[in-house]
Amino acid sequence: MPYDSGRKNVGMGMGPAHLVIHGRGLLGKAAVSQIEVEELPFEPGTTFRVLRALSEEVGSAVRRGCFPLVLAGGCISCVGTLAGLDAKPVAVVWMDAHGDFNTPETTLSGFLGGMALDATKGRCWKNLTSSVAGFHPVCENNVVLIGARDLDPEERELLEGSAISRIQTATLRERGAEKALAHALDGLQADQIYLHIDLDVLDRSEANVNRFSSAGGLTVAELLQTVRVIAAARSVVAAAITAYDPSYDKDGRALRAGIELIKELSSIVQTS
Numbered sequence: 001m002p003y004d005s006g007r008k009n010v011g012m013g014m015g016p017a018h019l020v021i022h023g024r025g026l027l028g029k030a031a032v033s034q035i036e037v038e039e040l041p042f043e044p045g046t047t048f049r050v051l052r053a054l055s056e057e058v059g060s061a062v063r064r065g066c067f068p069l070v071l072a073g074g075c076i077s078c079v080g081t082l083a084g085l086d087a088k089p090v091a092v093v094w095m096d097a098h099g100d101f102n103t104p105e106t107t108l109s110g111f112l113g114g115m116a117l118d119a120t121k122g123r124c125w126k127n128l129t130s131s132v133a134g135f136h137p138v139c140e141n142n143v144v145l146i147g148a149r150d151l152d153p154e155e156r157e158l159l160e161g162s163a164i165s166r167i168q169t170a171t172l173r174e175r176g177a178e179k180a181l182a183h184a185l186d187g188l189q190a191d192q193i194y195l196h197i198d199l200d201v202l203d204r205s206e207a208n209v210n211r212f213s214s215a216g217g218l219t220v221a222e223l224l225q226t227v228r229v230i231a232a233a234r235s236v237v238a239a240a241i242t243a244y245d246p247s248y249d250k251d252g253r254a255l256r257a258g259i260e261l262i263k264e265l266s267s268i269v270q271t272s
Contacts, residue, residue: 001035001080003050004073004245005112006043008036012210013073015244015258020071022255023262031066033057043112048128051080055132058084058238067269069262070240075100075116078196079129081238082120086134089190090237091142092120093230095223096198097214099148099155101162106154113243117143118158140164144184146172146226147201149216169216177222177229185233195230195239197223199258207254210245220257224264231268239265 004013020032035057037049054070058081061068070081075096082090094100100117103124107114119125122137129135140163147169151159159166165184172180199209203217218226230236244258 001050001054001070001072001074001077003035003047006039006046006050008039011073011247012243012245014246015073015242016071018246018255019241019244019258019262023259026259026263026266028266030069031061044125044128047074047076047112048131051076051083051132054080055083055134059086059134060084062086068238069265069269070238070242072240072242074113075196075198075240075242076113076119077240077242078116078120078194079132079135081240082138082194083132083135085192085194085238086136087192087237088136089142089192090138091144091188091190091193091234092117092138092196093144093146093193094196094198095146095201095218095226096148096196097150097200097212097217098198099145099151099159100198101159101164102152102155103158106152106158108152114152114155117145139189142188142190144181144188146181147218150212150214169218172218172222172226177226181226181229181233185230188234191235192237193230193234195227195236197227197239197241197261198243199241199254199261200243202254202257207257208248208250209254209257210243210248212243213248220260223257224260227261227264227268236268
């Protein structure tokens with residue numbers, strides 16, 4: 001899904017193709033489809049056209065018995081992926097440097113991706129999310145947020161008042177992924193998980209993923225171990241790797257991290 005803020009092959013929208021080109025050998029017999037729609041003169045219009053197309057692709061993959069791994073420029077891809085699964089209930093494990101829990105009323109940037117997690121629970125963009133066939137809002141108590149550290153003030157208040165389980169980087173590091181996640185994963189009211197990984201959950205010293213990369217994040221090893229723990233606890237039925245902008249990845253470490261993640265997810269699929 002090579003779109004960033006409604007624009008194709010711009011910024012983080014360049015990341016999916018970059019990952020496919022360099023990670024194609026890891027995908028074996030995987031079928032690779034690219035989402036492409038006619039662009040409209042305003043971001044939400046194009047974005048939701050993309051999400052409707054993505055929903056159809058994910059649904060097609062599921063019907064063929066395939067595992068949908070979505071490589072996306074923006075985190076709002078979650079709406080299309082969840083819609084394509086068309087299954088209730090599905091839990092969401094969201095790994096990101098950001099909460100993506102803003103609404104149009106709380107956002108300071110107007111960035112649609114910064115409202116993605118909130119959109120999955122059905123609080124904002126209701127008319128547009130309901131236009132994506134198969135989309136069902138996810139209950140807050142079926143959401144786990146890992147590694148979020150860069151939050152807008154009102155967004156922080158919304159998260160603190162929600163039923164979302166939050167796992168901080170420090171907690172995961174001190175206790176180890178299995179112990180740190182045990183309570184949150186045990187409390188999920190769904191057997192199936194959509195795993196959403198924004199690569200900027202990584203610490204900036206590990207990989208400069210995009211313009212939002214920051215300190216205080218996970219190492220690549222911690223990210224991979226966390227994915228293993230999640231997959232061992234519940235059935236991961238779809239996953240996304242998002243927000244990789246190759247123009248910020250001067251030393252190629254973000255690309256290598258993304259490739260390692262694709263390898264790990266492929267291994268999970270093959271052994272499940």
